Amino acid sequence: MKDKWLGSTIYQIYPRSYQDSDGDGIGDLRGIINRLDHVEELGAEMIWLCPVYTSPNHDNGYDISDYYSIQPEFGDMETMRLLIKEAHRRGIGIMMDIVANHTSDEHYWFESSRNRDVFYGDFYIWRDQPNDTTSFFGGPAWTFDERRKQYYFHSFSKHQPDLNWENPYVREEMANVLKFWTGEGVAGFRFDVIDLIAKDVDRKIWLQFELFEERLRALLHEGIGEQHIVTVGEAGGLDLEQVKRVTGDGMLSMVFNFETCAIDEVAGKTKWHLAPFRPTELKRIIRKWQEGLEDEGWNSLFWNNHDQPRALSRWLDSVYLYEGATMLAMLQFGLKGTTYVYQGEEFGMTNGTFEDRSHLRDIESLRFLDAASEMGFSEEEAWKAIQSKGRDNARIPMRWQAGEYAGFSDTEPWIPMSGQVPYLELDQEQERSVFRFYQNLIALRKSEAVFRRGDFTLFDTEERICAYERTSGNETMTVICNLSNDTIPFSFEWETIWVTNYARPSHGKMDKLAPYEALICYNSGRRK
Ligand code: ISL
Numbered sequence: 001m002k003d004k005w006l007g008s009t010i011y012q013i014y015p016r017s018y019q020d021s022d023g024d025g026i027g028d029l030r031g032i033i034n035r036l037d038h039v040e041e042l043g044a045e046m047i048w049l050c051p052v053y054t055s056p057n058h059d060n061g062y063d064i065s066d067y068y069s070i071q072p073e074f075g076d077m078e079t080m081r082l083l084i085k086e087a088h089r090r091g092i093g094i095m096m097d098i099v100a101n102h103t104s105d106e107h108y109w110f111e112s113s114r115n116r117d118v119f120y121g122d123f124y125i126w127r128d129q130p131n132d133t134t135s136f137f138g139g140p141a142w143t144f145d146e147r148r149k150q151y152y153f154h155s156f157s158k159h160q161p162d163l164n165w166e167n168p169y170v171r172e173e174m175a176n177v178l179k180f181w182t183g184e185g186v187a188g189f190r191f192d193v194i195d196l197i198a199k200d201v202d203r204k205i206w207l208q209f210e211l212f213e214e215r216l217r218a219l220l221h222e223g224i225g226e227q228h229i230v231t232v233g234e235a236g237g238l239d240l241e242q243v244k245r246v247t248g249d250g251m252l253s254m255v256f257n258f259e260t261c262a263i264d265e266v267a268g269k270t271k272w273h274l275a276p277f278r279p280t281e282l283k284r285i286i287r288k289w290q291e292g293l294e295d296e297g298w299n300s301l302f303w304n305n306h307d308q309p310r311a312l313s314r315w316l317d318s319v320y321l322y323e324g325a326t327m328l329a330m331l332q333f334g335l336k337g338t339t340y341v342y343q344g345e346e347f348g349m350t351n352g353t354f355e356d357r358s359h360l361r362d363i364e365s366l367r368f369l370d371a372a373s374e375m376g377f378s379e380e381e382a383w384k385a386i387q388s389k390g391r392d393n394a395r396i397p398m399r400w401q402a403g404e405y406a407g408f409s410d411t412e413p414w415i416p417m418s419g420q421v422p423y424l425e426l427d428q429e430q431e432r433s434v435f436r437f438y439q440n441l442i443a444l445r446k447s448e449a450v451f452r453r454g455d456f457t458l459f460d461t462e463e464r465i466c467a468y469e470r471t472s473g474n475e476t477m478t479v480i481c482n483l484s485n486d487t488i489p490f491s492f493e494w495e496t497i498w499v500t501n502y503a504r505p506s507h508g509k510m511d512k513l514a515p516y517e518a519l520i521c522y523n524s525g526r527r528k
Helices: 029-034 036-042 077-089 108-114 168-183 209-223 240-246 279-292 311-315 318-333 363-371 379-389 391-395 434-447 449-453
Strands: 009-013 046-049 066-070 093-099 142-145 150-153 188-192 230-234 254-256 338-342 455-458 465-472 475-482 488-494 496-500 508-513 518-524
Touching (some): 009 036, 029 077, 066 168, 077 093, 093 168, 279 465, 318 475, 338 434, 434 496, 449 465, 449 475, 488 518
Parallel strands (some): 009 046, 009 338, 093 188, 188 230, 230 254
Antiparallel strands (some): 455 465, 465 475, 475 518, 488 508
16 A cells, blocks of 8 residues: 555545536536536545446446447546546546456447457357356346357346456456556556456356456556556455455555445345344454454445445434434544545435335346345335345435535436435535535544554444544544444543534543544543
C-alpha cells in the first residue's frame, strides 16, 4: 500500500443513479463532471466508477461488450477523458471497474467463439456436457449454444459468459485493457470477482489459490508494471491468510471481503434467508480483520456498495436516522484501512421501497422472485427478502435535494425514486448534517496519523457497544459506538473530543450512551 493512500477515502459512484445531465432519466458522465465539486468538498481523493463501458446492460454494465468504448447512455470517450481531466484538476483520481472474469455474450470475442473462430474459439469455457454447477444468480451455470452446439460456462447470468483464463491470449487481452486505461490517465482499478479467474469448472473448484496468485501477479505486472496505481480486488472467496498474500508487494493494494455483509443472513443458506442483525458478530469480524492485517496487508473499510443494501436500513432503527448514519460512519472511519463511501451515504440515504415486480430492475432479484416458491419462500417472505437484501436498494437515484426527482433528473428515472427522504440533508447548513460529519472524518484521517497507523485494540464491553482504541507512539484515540437504540450505562472520561453525534463537551465524562451515540476522543498518553 503506497503511503499516499493510507489516509485516503474512495468514493464509489454508480453512474446510472448519480446525476442525469441530458434528461433521459439515466445518470451519465457529464452529470458526474457536474458533481465533482461535491466529491471535492467531501474530501475524497478517488472515485471508483462502476462500469461505464459499452454494454447491453443485462447486469447494469457488468456485462461488457467493448472494454475500449463508453456506454452511449453515459456519454462518449471524449467526455470520459474530460471526466478524468476535471477530476485530476481537483486532486481526485478515477478508479475503473475491470470485469476480467467474464464479458457480455454480445462481445465480438464471444460471437467469434460461438462460430469456432480459429483464434477466439478457445476464449470461453465450452464443454459437450455440463455438470450441475449453479450460477451465483441462481439456475444452471451452463447454457447450450445452438450455433456452436456446446455448453458455455457462466458464473453469473447466461448473458455473462466466463472467459477461459487457461488461454494465454485471454490473459494478454486483459493486460491490454489495463494498459489502455492507465494510458488514459486513470489512477486505480477495482477488479470485479477477481478470485474467479483461477477456477477448475470440471472439478467444481472455484479457487486454485496458487494459480490465482500467479495469474494476478502476471496481470498486474503486464498491465500496470511500476506505475503507481491503486488496486482493489473484489475477492469474497479469500480467507485472511490468502488476503495477506495477495496484498503484499507487487500485488493488490487491498481487497474487498464481504463477511460483514452476511451478518443478517442465516449462515450456510442464501442471501435471501434473513437473520436479525447481530452486533457481536459484527464486532468479531471487525476484530478478526483489524488484528489479522495489523502488520501485513491492508483493509478496505466499507458497509455498502451497489450490491449491498444500505446497512443503515438493514441493521438500525430508522427512527434514529441521523444518529445511526453518523455512528456507522465513526465505527468505520476509526478503523485501520482505506475508507470507502458509497454514493448517498454522506446524505444518510436509506434503502428503496419495492412493492411489485414493476419496481425492480436487478436481474438477480427478478430471478429470485421467479425461483422463490421453489426455494420454499412464501410470497410475503420473498418480498420481505427483496426489500431487505435486493440489490436495487442501493441503486435508487441520488437524492440531492427536495422535489419529485430530487435533483437527480427532471424526468422519470430508470428506476423509481423511493426510500426515505434524507431530510437532514435538504439543508446542509443545519446543525445535524451527515454530510459535514463525513467531511470532518475524511479530513481527520488525512491530518491525524493515529487514524492511519495506530494499532487496534477492541475493548471488552457488553454486546451492544463496540469500543476500540487506536494507539500510535504516545497518541491514543478511542472510538465508542452504541450499536443499539437503547440507552446503555457506560462510564468514560475524555480529554479532547474529536467527533460526537450528541453534542458532548470537548472535555468531559459520561455514565451512559444514548441510542446510537458515538464519539471519537483523543488522549495524549496511554490509558492506564
Ligand atoms: O451481489 C451479490 C450477491 O447479491 C454478490 O454475490 C455479487 O454477485 C458478487 O459480489 C459479485 O459482484 C460483482 O460481479 C457481478 C455483478 O453483478 C456485481 O454488481 C459486481 O459487483 C458480476 O459481474
